[in-house]
Amino acid sequence: xxxxxxxxxxxxxxxxxxWPRALGDRAYVWVWIVTAAVDLALVVTVxxxxxxxxxxxxxxxVRWIPSAGVSYHVGVDGLSLPLVALTCLLFLAVxxxxxxxxxxxxxxxxxxxxxxxxxxxxxxxxxxxxxxxxFDLSIVGMFFVIAGWGHGExxxxxxxxxxxxxxxxxxxxxxxFIGLYLAAAPHTFDIVDLTSSNPLAGRGLxxxxxxxxxxxxxxxxxxxVPFHTWLPPAHTDAPAAGSAILAGILLKMGTYGxxxxxxxxxxxxxxxxxxxxxxxxxxxxxxxxxxxxxxTDFKRMIAYTSVNHMGYIVLAVGAAGSLAGxxxxxxxxxxxxxxxxxxxxxxxxxxxxxxSGVLYDRGRTYAIDAYSGLAAHTPRFAGITAVxxxxxxxxxxxxxxxxxxxxxxxxxxxxxxxxxxxxxxxxITAALFLRALRTMFLGVPRLPRTIPAGxxxxxxxxxxxxxxxxxxxxxxIGIAPRWLLDVIEPASRTLTGLVAR
Amino acid sequence: MNENLAALVPETxxxxxxxxxxxxxxxxxxxxxxxxxxxxxAACVTGLTATGITMATGREQTVFSHxxxxxxxxxxxxxTVLGALLLIIAMSVETVRGHRRETEYWVxxxxxxxxxxxxxxxxxxxxxxxxxxxxxxxxxxxxxxxxDAPGTEAALKYYLxxxxxxxxMLAGTALLYxxxxxxxxxxxxxxxxxxxxxxxxxxxxxxxxxxxxxxxAVPAHFWVPxxxxxxxxxxAAYVTTxxxxxxxxxxxxxxxEALPDSDVNWPLLLAVIAAVTMTLGNLAAFFQTSVKRLLAxxxxxQVGYLLMALAVATRTDLAQKSLLFxxxxxxxxxxxxxxxxxxxxxxxxLDDYRGLARRHPGLAAVLVVCLLGLVGTPPTGVFLGKLExxxxxxxxxxxxxxxxxxxxxxxxxxxxxxxxxxxxATTAPAPAEAQTVLGRWAAGAAYxxxxxxxxxxxxxxxxxxxxxxxxxx
Numbered sequence: 020x021x022x023x024x025x026x027x028x029x030x031x032x033x034x035x036x037x038w039p040r041a042l043g044d045r046a047y048v049w050v051w052i053v054t055a056a057v058d059l060a061l062v063v064t065v066x067x068x069x070x071x072x073x074x075x076x077x078x079x080x081v082r083w084i085p086s087a088g089v090s091y092h093v094g095v096d097g098l099s100l101p102l103v104a105l106t107c108l109l110f111l112a113v114x115x116x117x118x119x120x121x122x123x124x125x126x127x128x129x130x131x132x133x134x135x136x137x138x139x140x141x142x143x144x145x146x147x148x149x150x151x152x153x154f155d156l157s158i159v160g161m162f163f164v165i166a167g168w169g170h171g172e173x174x175x176x177x178x179x180x181x182x183x184x185x186x187x188x189x190x191x192x193x194x195x196f197i198g199l200y201l202a203a204a205p206h207t208f209d210i211v212d213l214t215s216s217n218p219l220a221g222r223g224l225x226x227x228x229x230x231x232x233x234x235x236x237x238x239x240x241x242x243x244v245p246f247h248t249w250l251p252p253a254h255t256d257a258p259a260a261g262s263a264i265l266a267g268i269l270l271k272m273g274t275y276g277x278x279x280x281x282x283x284x285x286x287x288x289x290x291x292x293x294x295x296x297x298x299x300x301x302x303x304x305x306x307x308x309x310x311x312x313x314x315t316d317f318k319r320m321i322a323y324t325s326v327n328h329m330g331y332i333v334l335a336v337g338a339a340g341s342l343a344g345x346x347x348x349x350x351x352x353x354x355x356x357x358x359x360x361x362x363x364x365x366x367x368x369x370x371x372x373x374x375s376g377v378l379y380d381r382g383r384t385y386a387i388d389a390y391s392g393l394a395a396h397t398p399r400f401a402g403i404t405a406v407x408x409x410x411x412x413x414x415x416x417x418x419x420x421x422x423x424x425x426x427x428x429x430x431x432x433x434x435x436x437x438x439x440x441x442x443x444x445x446x447i448t449a450a451l452f453l454r455a456l457r458t459m460f461l462g463v464p465r466l467p468r469t470i471p472a473g474x475x476x477x478x479x480x481x482x483x484x485x486x487x488x489x490x491x492x493x494x495x496i497g498i499a500p501r502w503l504l505d506v507i508e509p510a511s512r513t514l515t516g517l518v519a520r
Numbered sequence: 521m522n523e524n525l526a527a528l529v530p531e532t533x534x535x536x537x538x539x540x541x542x543x544x545x546x547x548x549x550x551x552x553x554x555x556x557x558x559x560x561x562a563a564c565v566t567g568l569t570a571t572g573i574t575m576a577t578g579r580e581q582t583v584f585s586h587x588x589x590x591x592x593x594x595x596x597x598x599x600t601v602l603g604a605l606l607l608i609i610a611m612s613v614e615t616v617r618g619h620r621r622e623t624e625y626w627v628x629x630x631x632x633x634x635x636x637x638x639x640x641x642x643x644x645x646x647x648x649x650x651x652x653x654x655x656x657x658x659x660x661x662x663x664x665x666x667x668d669a670p671g672t673e674a675a676l677k678y679y680l681x682x683x684x685x686x687x688x689m690l691a692g693t694a695l696l697y698x699x700x701x702x703x704x705x706x707x708x709x710x711x712x713x714x715x716x717x718x719x720x721x722x723x724x725x726x727x728x729x730x731x732x733x734x735x736x737a738v739p740a741h742f743w744v745p746x747x748x749x750x751x752x753x754x755x756a757a758y759v760t761t762x763x764x765x766x767x768x769x770x771x772x773x774x775x776x777e778a779l780p781d782s783d784v785n786w787p788l789l790l791a792v793i794a795a796v797t798m799t800l801g802n803l804a805a806f807f808q809t810s811v812k813r814l815l816a817x818x819x820x821x822q823v824g825y826l827l828m829a830l831a832v833a834t835r836t837d838l839a840q841k842s843l844l845f846x847x848x849x850x851x852x853x854x855x856x857x858x859x860x861x862x863x864x865x866x867x868x869x870l871d872d873y874r875g876l877a878r879r880h881p882g883l884a885a886v887l888v889v890c891l892l893g894l895v896g897t898p899p900t901g902v903f904l905g906k907l908e909x910x911x912x913x914x915x916x917x918x919x920x921x922x923x924x925x926x927x928x929x930x931x932x933x934x935x936x937x938x939x940x941x942x943x944x945a946t947t948a949p950a951p952a953e954a955q956t957v958l959g960r961w962a963a964g965a966a967y968x969x970x971x972x973x974x975x976x977x978x979x980x981x982x983x984x985x986x987x988x989x990x991x992x993x
Binding site: 084 | 841892895897898899903904907908910911914915922923926929930933934937941944946980981984985988
């Protein structure tokens with residue numbers, strides 16, 4: 020079942036590439052929409068059949084390269100299932116949004132279908148090498164999206180930087196995986212086997228180095244300070260759909276790696292170095308928010324708030340490794356908050372990036388002070404952007420609040436100072452979003468000269484449907500989160516148990 | 521004494537076909553000389569079949585007074601070399617068809633191929649040196665096949681360098697003989713640990729010099745860019761791929777079989793050579809604008825990764841399988857890139873590839889697969905090879921070397937992307953005549969290699985078990 024969900028987009032991609040006759044631009048996108056919808060429906064059935072207390076389910080394990088200790092092993096648990104669902108939902112939203120795309124649509128659709136397989140494959144992978152394959156391919160796919168559909172020649176440079184930078188991370192990750200592989204007897208890359216055997220228990224420096232390699236690899240992808248510098252140019256120059264996927268799915272690969280690999284496979288070192296993780300998380304929160312505050316470019320600002328939001332997750336997973344001064348319930352709460360934040364950030368920031376695409380589409384610039392009084396011309400656009408901005412800064416009623424509340428409550432007991440510092444991040448993001456909203460939407464109506472004489476048009480159907488849908492899901496999670504938390508919580512308890520052993 | 525000639529069918533087939541082909545070609549009109557190519561391909565297929573039978577029936581043995589070993593390394597090496605030869609034959613078809621010396625081309629290719637096979641199996645220093653010459657001299661002639669100025673210069677450089685290092689190798693052989701009173705690996709294995717340290721050390725360096733020349737490793741790499749640039753493209757594909765297989769497997773066998781217990785610290789020596797080779801190759805490749813020179817330096821850097829396996833030859837069980845698998849994956853991937861370059865003879869610089877994806881999507885796809893493969897992106901074969909070879913290095917206690925290799929891999933990504941990015945450029949595509957295609961055979965070779973490169977990664981589980989098995993001495 021999971022293999023079908025994972026490889027369905029890739030299969031459709033192959034069919035589209037080999038299809039002998041050229042279809043219309045919209046036909047390609049419709050094929051993509053149908054594929055994404057079918058995939059989402061399949062995930063919903065998986066969710067419906069998911070036993071919340073049953074651990075890892077829908078497992079499938081096939082011998083792949085046995086002599087190298089690699090198997091094709093997939094499965095979902097409470098940590099990965101929400102992300103799998105998020106991936107399907109976000110890709111469906113992006114597909115609808117892409118109905119207006121006119122540039123080389125076939126390649127565009129194929130790349131995104133490929134990326135969907137890569138994203139889904141990563142979240143269901145239960146083998147380190149399988150995980151790595153998708154981790155690496157996500158870079159390749161996104162490179163072509165940015166270079167091919169980004170904003171001009173600058174995008175090519177940004178794509179190159181993105182590829183080189185994140186590739187360093189992925190190779191560091193590979194070294195760490197090799198370290199784990201060699202420590203296990205018999206040698207294996209299987210995550211489930213490695214989790215149960217805990218091969219690096221009591222290996223001191225060696226385990227620390229393995230954690231360093233894996234940690235750096237995941238930190239580059241997440242990204243956390245100081246490895247975040249690839250993110251702003253990549254986002255700024257990527258097309259809106261690419262940014263939404265980059266922020267919504269690709270960044271989650273890093274944070275998901277922490278809860279799937281770093282914590283359960285290296286529990287001893289994770290506990291030992293938890294404080295480092297917490298500090299990195301708190302610094303990312305504040306630094307990301309401060310730098311976002313200084314931005315004059317709307318999209319770049321959202322990119323930096325991603326650093327801020329990812330910082331909360333890193334803080335939470337670090338706090339989950341600090342045993343002193345906390346009980347199992349608090350640590351489990353932190354992990355639940357972290358996973359909820361991954362989902363929440365995917366929904367809200369995905370929507371924000373799509374909206375920033377609308378802005379660029381109308382005015383050919385992201386500069387905040389080029390616009391003023393937009394609310395008068397484009398009430399729907401202003402409304403939904405305002406809602407997304409409020410959701411992003413963590414206002415109660417949306418998923419971001421649920422996530423951040425749990426993170427702070429879970430982290431406070433063991434890491435009071437870091438948590439207190441991190442809370443200021445919310446204040447700063449509130450300030451920067453309010454400032455941007457005021458400048459762009461309120462005041463005297465003024466538009467950049469690039470906008471044609473006919474004036475600026477409001478959100479069209481293909482732009483409104485995906486963004487409103489994403490915000491609606493964020494709202495549902497914010498008001499009635501139990502259906503999501505019931506899935507995540509048992510897995511968080513299992514994870515904190517593994518870390519504490 | 522085992523004198524089973526049946527164990528040497530691949531080598532014999534290539535040599536015999538070379539002789540038959542030369543005689544046949546002498547009587548054939550020019551437009552029918554393709555017959556010799558068919559004979560050459562048939563010889564390769566014969567060799568592949570014989571190797572398959574050897575592997576299936578487990579007829580590993582040493583023959584002719586233990587001077588030649590037929591074991592797991594030889595088997596996989598033969599499969600790789602013969603498969604590579606088939607691809608090279610396919611991509612050469614259009615280049616040499618109807619050429620005045622077409623027959624000579626095929627015959628030289630067969631002879632140097634036979635020499636490489638002998639390098640792989642040689643289990644005796646003198647046998648190794650004879651193989652060095654047989655693999656080298658026809659290749660020198662091939663480099664000058666076009667008889668133009670760059671080709672002649674390339675051949676001269678190749679020849680002089682080969683002669684110099686060949687002499688060094690012979691001197692090294694003499695020293696090792698003096699130290700160990702034998703040339704057979706099985707005898708040296710026992711005597712070298714008791715021999716004078718200096719004698720063994722200098723002798724080993726001498727022999728390695730020749731093998732490193734074959735592989736194109738620093739400091740014996742100077743010929744690689746000139747020959748790759750000056751020789752006809754299929755020959756360039758040959759010299760950057762096949763001799764490497766012989767040199768590295770031959771070197772592995774020498775270190776693993778003759779010197780495992782010697783107190784000469786050759787693992788460190790090779791680790792340093794590996795690190796220097798990959799770094800220098802990458803640095804030199806950075807700002808190349810000619811595709812062939814870029815590929816030449818990429819070939820040098822790849823030798824650096826492969827040498828990691830030699831450095832840990834006796835320190836981990838992973839060394840052998842990582843070397844054999846990586847080299848097979850590298851061979852098909854590198855040949856895939858060269859097949860595309862052959863198919864587009866007018867495209868000499870990176871700029872000539874602008875907009876290729878639109879004009880020839882198939883060739884662009886092969887380039888994407890193979891260049892990303894050379895970087896080591898999953899799920900290509902080289903990725904699996906790199907995974908194994910990094911694991912071997914870490915397991916063998918050379919974690920620093922694995923870290924150097926990782927940094928180099930990232931660096932190499934830069935220049936491969938400099939080639940890849942223009943393929944998809946939509947503005948200012950290269951003129952159409954820069955991207956005229958040569959013909960079906962070279963394209964077929966490109967598609968075959970691209971597919972094989974992917975298949976080796978996805979279905980690597982099938983080949984990997986074949987690479988394990990004891991070496992014989």
